[in-house]
Amino acid sequence: MEQLTWDYILKYVIVGDASVGKSCLLVRLTDDRFGTSEPTLGVEFAARIIDVGEQGKRVKVQCWDTAGTESFRSITRSYFRGAAGALLVYDVTRRESFEHVTSWLDDLRAHADENVSIILVANKTDLCATEPTPLPQIQFGQAIPVPLDPPAAAEGSARPSEDGTTGGSAGATGAGMPASKPAKKLVPRAVSTLEGALFAKQHNLLYVETSAKEGWGVVDAFEWTARQILERVERGEFERRKPAAAVNLKEQKAKGGCC
Numbered sequence: 001m002e003q004l005t006w007d008y009i010l011k012y013v014i015v016g017d018a019s020v021g022k023s024c025l026l027v028r029l030t031d032d033r034f035g036t037s038e039p040t041l042g043v044e045f046a047a048r049i050i051d052v053g054e055q056g057k058r059v060k061v062q063c064w065d066t067a068g069t070e071s072f073r074s075i076t077r078s079y080f081r082g083a084a085g086a087l088l089v090y091d092v093t094r095r096e097s098f099e100h101v102t103s104w105l106d107d108l109r110a111h112a113d114e115n116v117s118i119i120l121v122a123n124k125t126d127l128c129a130t131e132p133t134p135l136p137q138i139q140f141g142q143a144i145p146v147p148l149d150p151p152a153a154a155e156g157s158a159r160p161s162e163d164g165t166t167g168g169s170a171g172a173t174g175a176g177m178p179a180s181k182p183a184k185k186l187v188p189r190a191v192s193t194l195e196g197a198l199f200a201k202q203h204n205l206l207y208v209e210t211s212a213k214e215g216w217g218v219v220d221a222f223e224w225t226a227r228q229i230l231e232r233v234e235r236g237e238f239e240r241r242k243p244a245a246a247v248n249l250k251e252q253k254a255k256g257g258c259c
């Protein structure tokens with residue numbers, strides 16, 4: 001039997017509009033794969049142990065994936081209670097999913113732990129770029145430095161042009177270059193990196209850009225929040241070992257699975 005130990009158990013929730021990719025992000029975290037998923041009915045649960053920080057703390061993330069559909073909202077809200085970490089997800093290609101972030105944030109602030117660490121997750125970036133957008137360096141425990149201008153495209157990366165086709169050189173077959181798979185059709189972003197990062201800064205959230213499809217930034221989203229939570233634990237901001245507490249410390253178990 002595999003010996004699985006952890007230093008902390010953290011309760012997480014994933015929230016955001018329907019179809020922004022919440023379930024796919026969780027499947028990417030727990031199974032490291034991308035699959036088409038059905039809309040979530042109510043809530044689903046999964047867990048994974050991750051290593052956090054240079055001190056190598058092992059954290060068991062117990063995550064509730066909630067339905068984004070309005071009709072489930074009162075049910076899913078009840079799962080926010082006591083959450084130490086939250087992923088607030090929008091789809092970078094759908095502007096309205098970003099416009100609804102404020103309302104999800106209000107719900108989280110009202111129902112999750114008062115010290116909840118929230119990361120704003122800009123998902124589906126693979127639809128707009130062939131590689132992850134370079135983000136400003138994010139230091140934990142510090143405000144996110146927001147760039148004055150949108151980050152320049154990485155050299156060689158393809159950027160969407162106004163007609164939605166690839167404007168860069170990735171996948172191009174120049175003289176002497178072997179033929180590669182056809183360039184992916186990219187769509188324009190509905191929410192820029194700058195706008196997402198600025199919103200996060202204004203509301204004291206962490207910020208990450210992800211692709212559940214490509215696996216970009218997904219583990220980071222959970223790990224960065226866990227790091228922030230552990231810092232808050234060290235500062236004594238979470239009550240310890242309370243039943244149903246957001247954070248349980250030094251639980252050590254031998255189990256056959258990680259859930």
Ligand SMILES: Nc1nc2c(ncn2[C@@H]2O[C@H](COP(=O)(O)OP(=O)(O)OP(=O)(O)O)[C@@H](O)[C@H]2O)c(=O)[nH]1
Nearest residue numbers: 018019020021022023024039040068124211212213
């Ligand atoms: N290209 C791309 N598609 C994605 C990504 N994440 C999710 N999708 C697709 O978006 C659709 C919705 O994904 P879900 O994970 O079911 O969305 P959800 O937020 O859980 O939706 P609800 O459960 O209804 O709230 C599916 O067709 C996914 O395949 C991504 O990162 N990139």
Ligand SMILES: [Mg+2]
Nearest residue numbers: 022023039040
């Ligand atoms: Mg879902």
